[in-house]
Amino acid sequence: MINIAIDGPSGAGKSTVAKEIAKRLNITYLDTGAMYRAFGLKALNMGIDPNDVDGVLSFLYKTVLEIKYEGGVQHVYLDGEDVSTAIREHKVSKAASDISKIKQVRETLVKEQQRIAGSNDVVLDGRDITTKVLPNSKNKFFLTASSDVRAKRRYDELISKGQTVDYETVLKDVIDRDYNDSHRAESPLTRTEDSVYIDSSDMTIEEVVQTIISNLK
Ligand code: DC
Numbered sequence: 001m002i003n004i005a006i007d008g009p010s011g012a013g014k015s016t017v018a019k020e021i022a023k024r025l026n027i028t029y030l031d032t033g034a035m036y037r038a039f040g041l042k043a044l045n046m047g048i049d050p051n052d053v054d055g056v057l058s059f060l061y062k063t064v065l066e067i068k069y070e071g072g073v074q075h076v077y078l079d080g081e082d083v084s085t086a087i088r089e090h091k092v093s094k095a096a097s098d099i100s101k102i103k104q105v106r107e108t109l110v111k112e113q114q115r116i117a118g119s120n121d122v123v124l125d126g127r128d129i130t131t132k133v134l135p136n137s138k139n140k141f142f143l144t145a146s147s148d149v150r151a152k153r154r155y156d157e158l159i160s161k162g163q164t165v166d167y168e169t170v171l172k173d174v175i176d177r178d179y180n181d182s183h184r185a186e187s188p189l190t191r192t193e194d195s196v197y198i199d200s201s202d203m204t205i206e207e208v209v210q211t212i213i214s215n216l217k
Pocket of ligand 1: 032033034096126177181
């Protein structure tokens with residue numbers, strides 16, 4: 001069984017790289033951020049502040065979150081509805097980051113991620129994969145890039161999807177979300193000593209993929 005754990009801040013290229021690795025090794029890719037995004041979206045849809053613990057607990061255990069693979073592509077179903085596109089909206093990013101601070105949300109999702117990783121060859125990306133989800137993985141990576149490069153990538157991605165955003169706002173969001181994700185009490189984003197550190201600022205996707213594959217044990 002192979003488990004590849006990739007952590008890093010948003011926009012570092014984790015999902016692009018993880019998808020490519022999954023394809024080449026013919027293993028499953030699990031985008032854990034999508035699961036936090038789905039809960040963030042649910043809070044927004046219900047008009048509940050994702051920081052409101054009681055409000056979030058009122059729906060957390062009644063929510064059915066399913067990960068399905070259709071043609072090799074991960075789809076996220078929230079209470080039976082495919083929300084794979086909706087969770088990518090700009091406003092959902094902040095809601096996901098906020099809701100991910102709640103201990104019970106993390107416990108619920110980590111358990112599900114461990115269940116998936118326990119029965120499949122997987123590559124997972126997120127913020128707590130190397131520390132909490134797969135602490136015993138032999139294949140840990142910390143993938144990052146400068147905040148400018150990450151904001152530029154996020155900006156290009158949003159524009160290509162037809163969303164209206166300005167670069168300064170995206171940069172500020174990237175910086176705020178980094179702070180949020182690495183300063184929270186529950187499982188903050190940290191780099192473990194046994195993770196291979198990769199700064200992708202000046203690397204191509206192919207170079208990052210090769211670096212990871214060549215480091216696999
Ligand atoms: O990777 P992403 O941008 O789709 O993640 C959205 C948010 O979810 C991110 O700001 C922090 C949170 N997250 C987390 O806390 N733990 C993970 N394993 C993945 C994401």
